[in-house]
Amino acid sequence: MTIEFRGVTKRYEDGALAVDELSLTVPDGSMTVFVGPSGCGKTTSLRMVNRMVEPTGGEVLLDGRNVRDADPAELRRGIGYVIQHAGLFPHRTVLGNIATVPMLSGWSRRSARRRAGELLDTVGLPAELGSRYPAQLSGGQQQRVGVARALAADPPVLLMDEPFSAVDPVVREGLQDELLDLQRRLGKTIVFVTHDIDEAVRLGDRVAVLRVGGRLAQYGTPADVLRHPVDDFVAEFVGKDRGYRGLSFLSAGDLEVDDVATAAIGSVPEDSDEWRLAIDAERRPRGWLAPGSTVDGRLAEVDLVAGGSLYRRGTSLRGALDAALSSPASLGVVVDDDGATVGVVTARHVLDVIERHPASVTATSGTANTTATSRTANPTATSRTPRA
Amino acid sequence: MTIEFRGVTKRYEDGALAVDELSLTVPDGSMTVFVGPSGCGKTTSLRMVNRMVEPTGGEVLLDGRNVRDADPAELRRGIGYVIQHAGLFPHRTVLGNIATVPMLSGWSRRSARRRAGELLDTVGLPAELGSRYPAQLSGGQQQRVGVARALAADPPVLLMDEPFSAVDPVVREGLQDELLDLQRRLGKTIVFVTHDIDEAVRLGDRVAVLRVGGRLAQYGTPADVLRHPVDDFVAEFVGKDRGYRGLSFLSAGDLEVDDVATAAIGSVPEDSDEWRLAIDAERRPRGWLAPGSTVDGRLAEVDLVAGGSLYRRGTSLRGALDAALSSPASLGVVVDDDGATVGVVTARHVLDVIERHPASVTATSGTANTTATSRTANPTATSRTPRA
Amino acid sequence: MSITDELATYLGSANTRAQLWAALAEHCYLALLPILLGVVLAVGAGWLGRTWPPVRGTLAVAANLVYTIPSLALFVVIPGVIGTTILDSVNVVIALSLYTAALLVRPMLDALDAVPQAVTASATAMGYRPARRFFGVELPLAVPVLAAGVRVAAVSNISLVSVGALIGVGGLGRLFTDGFQREYYAPIVVGVVLTLLLALVVDLLLVLLRRVLTPWQRPASPNRPVAAGEAA
Amino acid sequence: GNPLRGGAEGGDDGRIVIGASDVGESLLLAEIYAGALRGAGADDVTVRPPVGGREVLVQALRDRSLTLAPDYSGNLLRHFDQDTSATTSAEVYRELPGALPEGLEVLDQSPAENTDMLVVRGDLAAQGVRTISDLAPRCDRLVFGGPGQWGERWRAEIRELYGCEFKEIRTTDTGGPVTVEALRSGEVQVANMFSTSASVYSNGFVPLDDDRDMFPAQNIVPLAAEGALSARERAALDRVSAALTTEKLTDLNVEFSERKRNPADIADEFLAQAGGR
Amino acid sequence: MIAETLAWLGDPANWSGPGGVPARVLEHVGYVALALAIALVIAVPVGLLVGHTGKGAVLLVGAGNIVRALPTLGVVTLFFLLLAESTPAAVVGLVVLAVPPIMAGTYAGVQAVDPHVVDAASGVGMRGMQRLWQVEVPIALPMVLGGVRNAVLQLVATAAVAAYVGLGGLGRYLMDGLAILDYAEVVAGALFTAALAVVLDLLLAGLQRTVVPRGVRLAELATSKGAA
Numbered sequence A, B: 001m002t003i004e005f006r007g008v009t010k011r012y013e014d015g016a017l018a019v020d021e022l023s024l025t026v027p028d029g030s031m032t033v034f035v036g037p038s039g040c041g042k043t044t045s046l047r048m049v050n051r052m053v054e055p056t057g058g059e060v061l062l063d064g065r066n067v068r069d070a071d072p073a074e075l076r077r078g079i080g081y082v083i084q085h086a087g088l089f090p091h092r093t094v095l096g097n098i099a100t101v102p103m104l105s106g107w108s109r110r111s112a113r114r115r116a117g118e119l120l121d122t123v124g125l126p127a128e129l130g131s132r133y134p135a136q137l138s139g140g141q142q143q144r145v146g147v148a149r150a151l152a153a154d155p156p157v158l159l160m161d162e163p164f165s166a167v168d169p170v171v172r173e174g175l176q177d178e179l180l181d182l183q184r185r186l187g188k189t190i191v192f193v194t195h196d197i198d199e200a201v202r203l204g205d206r207v208a209v210l211r212v213g214g215r216l217a218q219y220g221t222p223a224d225v226l227r228h229p230v231d232d233f234v235a236e237f238v239g240k241d242r243g244y245r246g247l248s249f250l251s252a253g254d255l256e257v258d259d260v261a262t263a264a265i266g267s268v269p270e271d272s273d274e275w276r277l278a279i280d281a282e283r284r285p286r287g288w289l290a291p292g293s294t295v296d297g298r299l300a301e302v303d304l305v306a307g308g309s310l311y312r313r314g315t316s317l318r319g320a321l322d323a324a325l326s327s328p329a330s331l332g333v334v335v336d337d338d339g340a341t342v343g344v345v346t347a348r349h350v351l352d353v354i355e356r357h358p359a360s361v362t363a364t365s366g367t368a369n370t371t372a373t374s375r376t377a378n379p380t381a382t383s384r385t386p387r388a
Numbered sequence C: 001m002s003i004t005d006e007l008a009t010y011l012g013s014a015n016t017r018a019q020l021w022a023a024l025a026e027h028c029y030l031a032l033l034p035i036l037l038g039v040v041l042a043v044g045a046g047w048l049g050r051t052w053p054p055v056r057g058t059l060a061v062a063a064n065l066v067y068t069i070p071s072l073a074l075f076v077v078i079p080g081v082i083g084t085t086i087l088d089s090v091n092v093v094i095a096l097s098l099y100t101a102a103l104l105v106r107p108m109l110d111a112l113d114a115v116p117q118a119v120t121a122s123a124t125a126m127g128y129r130p131a132r133r134f135f136g137v138e139l140p141l142a143v144p145v146l147a148a149g150v151r152v153a154a155v156s157n158i159s160l161v162s163v164g165a166l167i168g169v170g171g172l173g174r175l176f177t178d179g180f181q182r183e184y185y186a187p188i189v190v191g192v193v194l195t196l197l198l199a200l201v202v203d204l205l206l207v208l209l210r211r212v213l214t215p216w217q218r219p220a221s222p223n224r225p226v227a228a229g230e231a232a
Numbered sequence D: 001g002n003p004l005r006g007g008a009e010g011g012d013d014g015r016i017v018i019g020a021s022d023v024g025e026s027l028l029l030a031e032i033y034a035g036a037l038r039g040a041g042a043d044d045v046t047v048r049p050p051v052g053g054r055e056v057l058v059q060a061l062r063d064r065s066l067t068l069a070p071d072y073s074g075n076l077l078r079h080f081d082q083d084t085s086a087t088t089s090a091e092v093y094r095e096l097p098g099a100l101p102e103g104l105e106v107l108d109q110s111p112a113e114n115t116d117m118l119v120v121r122g123d124l125a126a127q128g129v130r131t132i133s134d135l136a137p138r139c140d141r142l143v144f145g146g147p148g149q150w151g152e153r154w155r156a157e158i159r160e161l162y163g164c165e166f167k168e169i170r171t172t173d174t175g176g177p178v179t180v181e182a183l184r185s186g187e188v189q190v191a192n193m194f195s196t197s198a199s200v201y202s203n204g205f206v207p208l209d210d211d212r213d214m215f216p217a218q219n220i221v222p223l224a225a226e227g228a229l230s231a232r233e234r235a236a237l238d239r240v241s242a243a244l245t246t247e248k249l250t251d252l253n254v255e256f257s258e259r260k261r262n263p264a265d266i267a268d269e270f271l272a273q274a275g276g277r
Numbered sequence E: 001m002i003a004e005t006l007a008w009l010g011d012p013a014n015w016s017g018p019g020g021v022p023a024r025v026l027e028h029v030g031y032v033a034l035a036l037a038i039a040l041v042i043a044v045p046v047g048l049l050v051g052h053t054g055k056g057a058v059l060l061v062g063a064g065n066i067v068r069a070l071p072t073l074g075v076v077t078l079f080f081l082l083l084a085e086s087t088p089a090a091v092v093g094l095v096v097l098a099v100p101p102i103m104a105g106t107y108a109g110v111q112a113v114d115p116h117v118v119d120a121a122s123g124v125g126m127r128g129m130q131r132l133w134q135v136e137v138p139i140a141l142p143m144v145l146g147g148v149r150n151a152v153l154q155l156v157a158t159a160a161v162a163a164y165v166g167l168g169g170l171g172r173y174l175m176d177g178l179a180i181l182d183y184a185e186v187v188a189g190a191l192f193t194a195a196l197a198v199v200l201d202l203l204l205a206g207l208q209r210t211v212v213p214r215g216v217r218l219a220e221l222a223t224s225k226g227a228a
């Protein structure tokens, strides 16, 4: 289901202009992330989709139909909504929470709860959590229940308002992975709100950067926004590591992988004046053996220098560069999907690939329109902000 | 004043082991940051310094004297304490809050308030805020007042428990800068608690990474922790960008700065098939003029491609690499302290410098002791965690 | 005569015991029915305050005003207003219902306000219409706070019913007037003790009822404590 | 509905509700009536706890919340006929039926009397105050204690008959503990009490002789809602009234307010003695 | 009834002398003030202590509930018999009535002080009593006064029972009116009682405004706005 904002404006009763002439399209089956500083109108924009907020100007269309023409309650039952802290009903069990929308839509209690049980599985929660109350779950589990609840009636559209901001960074990353996976499997049209540019870039097919006052600053693919911010506001907002982060969107392509001297744990390595990668029986990297170091008898973990981050073959250049930079040997270890060592890369190889990449800059004149180097179809967006 | 933890253990009445045999020394005038996942005992450790929590084993020494021998209230008046959410007294004005400790210590009302006024300035707040109440301040301002209050009696030691966690990232960065500046000027001995590794690395002379169960995983300089995590827990905790982040601790040294073709805004540039850096009258970079682009008349901002991040000369290699990576021309712009263009660097130059850096790895055998590549004196620490 | 002897003599009469039971039964009826009615009224007020916020101020003021009227006066004036007979126990029931409602309106409104915004917002977003949301989500979540208010109201009611004895409808209160008239400690002591016991039992039952109505507040699993939202 | 209230109170369904005023012995009399009626076969008889004064009882009898209540002939007459000059038992009882409003009736009156009387403490009596006439010259220095409605009923009378105008008329209660306490402590010097009241004598108070017959005869008389009682029930009540004498009533009062016995128990004993059942 | 009440109010006899409205109001206020003063002396220290130390909260709530359940009429009559004096009996009954709300308000107020603030108070080196007086009490004041207002409302409404044991006050109109079914008098009594309660409550609200620290009010405002 395609979501389209057409010149949408929201001015609250107190005169605050929360959203100003927002126009953009979220194509069917894709995820758009609204990102921007606090108070820039992200939540307001999101809520105009399910009529929790009524626009004071413009219109929001779902598959071309103005949402204003739908009965609000009916409309909302067809749109999943997930918010920060999950907004779970504390007085209902996990299953009761998930079954809410089906029950509202008139399903029988039994089938609603059966569906809820399935969804527990979909979001990766064990079935025995079903009878718990939200207060008995961890933050991450609550968020998963929130997602399951939003999915319960199998709505084509999902709205998610900072759903993961209350959980700690590690759990958060796990939840993001699961959301990406879910999205791949279910193909919903998702609007996601966050104020964290990293999250936006990680999740979105497209990112809409809003500025305070509710104006769209830029709408484009994450690569676009990171690599070609339209103005200083966006540049500042995406942060000073944007060059490095932008590598996330460069595929490794023909990255040259070198062989590396290895030494198996348990073997008796000869002395050597080069760095050797210690590997175990499954060829998984365990650490580095420094040049000139001597090993008493068989090679054991205690003889090693801790390794750097690992680079999984086929992922973006960001990981490759970090692997090389973090390695004590300056050699980034490349592993396959099973974690077995494939070889090593140097930072220089990575730079080679970066340089070989086609210069993706097409917007040579100072238009503020977003560029077209999208991962998916060309987003329809109008950013009316002139270059700062 | 030196703070020393000697085999400090805290087991709460309910049996929870919050801190387990913690031993480390915070040298006089330095800042140590405790970092670790939620519940790892950071707060507990911190509060044992000013006896808000009494250890169940071991001892905490201030300049060699066991804190247990001091009167708690007296002790606390000599130790500044800043907590999350600032913990300001809502019924007192800003000045009243800051003057609390001097008044408790028997200063006259007048001198206490005069001192409070000075401190407002120290923490960068305008004097007119003095008569406001905490509820009338923004989160960032409240945090500043919290810091001022802790500084009021000019204590040699400051304890700060996630003081900036309630404010948004931009404000937070500002507060961190101010804290670093303050620390430079006042030379307090500071223990700082956070669960954000970025904050820890940014602020600390030393970072103590704790694991759940209250055990010290690693104690060392930020560079150390980022570049040589002692085990998988620390490696995982410091995150997967650690190679890149670790560049923060490599000085640019003899980084080669190249000249770059420039074009002044307002001039009429000739056509050219190389990237040219657009600069203004003060030589500040404004963006890039793409190869082969034509300019109608005088060069204006609209003709330009947005530039990448800027690299300030003399700062770490991290900024230099990002500047190169984020530049549409693959040339990172180097500026001086006034923001005027000095030249450009390429990613390759940066790699050259990285490679020329002395391999800082000295711990070639698998000891878990921290390495000695410290920014300051060798920290005294015992991490009893074996390699994972 | 010592008080124990006096009590023994007093309770020795079968007629006395029969009267005590009747008084106790009447006391229960007079104190407990108003709680039920008062809760219904307060819920109604809460609903009104939620759906039409401008009346909230009025509701709060009205509740406070009701509370300022002496119970005795209310007992006596009610027949004049609604046309019941003066000895009708309905007068007491109505008066106490009003007091209960007055006592509960504030906590009711506060409790409804305390329902986390995220929860109401997600209910709305899931397609709840207002009435269903109120009864299905907001009201249940207000129960813990409301329950605390009901406990106070119940105990106050049980104590207040006695005043009805001055108009001849007072349950155990008649023991006080009787003891007073005859300068007789026994009935007063028995009356006070029975009132306290009744209050204790009712309070206990309300606590149990609250537990039954709020299963989510029970720490069912050991891994996470549940925030206790109980007011004193 | 109210499970304790049943249907229409004091109605024609055979249910009998007996009321009592806040005069102490009223409850005792009500229990005696209740016992007598039960003896006469009425099976649904309740005694309500005391409520206020005559005004309340009359109102309740008229709206049939009550069926029956004990009353005192003289005051009852005055209640409906302010200007009556009847003072003797016979005069009063003769005038009563005519004075009663629609819906009320009185049964046979009992020879037992319980009149209002003014009492003083022993010390005042010792100064020679034995009658109200003795009291009259001192009235303007004395504080009087009595029920709330006393002033309205008697202030003018006592001024007219005796020329007594009290310094202050204070509200205590209807011959109950507050009155006793006030007189005992000297807070009031004269009080209105009742002739059968045990506490007058147990406290050493001295009743003053009503030498100009201000207080009318006060024979005990059952006041009933008209037609609410069967002939058999009326007969039972008449028998009880006949059996009750002033001495007997005073004795019963001692049992009630001095020995603190349950009024129902006292009533049972009395009725057994009087062969009322 | 309205006409009769107006007539009663218009009768000058009801406005003068020992039985007149001004005298009755004064008596009424007297009982309330005396009972309130005693209740404050009992309830506030207990509430502060329990709130400050956090010890005995269960006991306090339990005891509060039991005291609340004590029937005022029972207490008054019992003490009348015990003391053979009307005023102390009535006052004891009223004190019993006023203690629970004041105690609960005080305790809840101290207990509700943001734990971060209490923690900060200890952290800057305040000793127990300094923390209590300099931090907990000022912040708890709104709730303490809330409890007092609550108590005053109940006191004013219930001081009428004093009339039952022969005392004055506005309850006199209720009791005497009731005895002779003079509705006008009862209604007048009720009106004056209610009006007195409202006036006293307004006075206390004014007091609350002046004694509650501005910062605390601002903080309350901020949170209530946040919640709205």
Ligand SMILES: Nc1ncnc2c1ncn2[C@@H]1O[C@H](COP(=O)(O)OP(=O)(O)OP(=O)(O)O)[C@@H](O)[C@H]1O
Pocket: A012, A013, A014, A016, A017, A018, A037, A038, A039, A040, A041, A042, A043, A044, A045, A195
């Ligand atoms: N109900 C409302 N009435 C008045 N103004 C409002 C209302 N809701 C939001 N606003 C204002 O509209 C602007 C946008 O608010 P919105 O909640 O959409 O921001 P946001 O981007 O979601 O911010 P945050 O990141 O803090 O959640 C803000 O200035 C806010 O104060």
Ligand SMILES: Nc1ncnc2c1ncn2[C@@H]1O[C@H](COP(=O)(O)OP(=O)(O)OP(=O)(O)O)[C@@H](O)[C@H]1O
Pocket: B012, B013, B014, B016, B017, B018, B036, B037, B038, B039, B040, B041, B042, B043, B044, B045, B195
């Ligand atoms: N007063 C207490 N009583 C019992 N256990 C406690 C108490 N305070 C803390 N703990 C427990 O001790 C452990 C360490 O707590 P502490 O507050 O020091 O952690 P922390 O590292 O500061 O965590 P966070 O990042 O969440 O603030 C936790 O498991 C916690 O549950």
Ligand SMILES: [Mg+2]
Pocket: A042, A043, A044, A161
């Ligand atoms: Mg928002």
Ligand SMILES: [Mg+2]
Pocket: B042, B043, B044
């Ligand atoms: Mg902590």
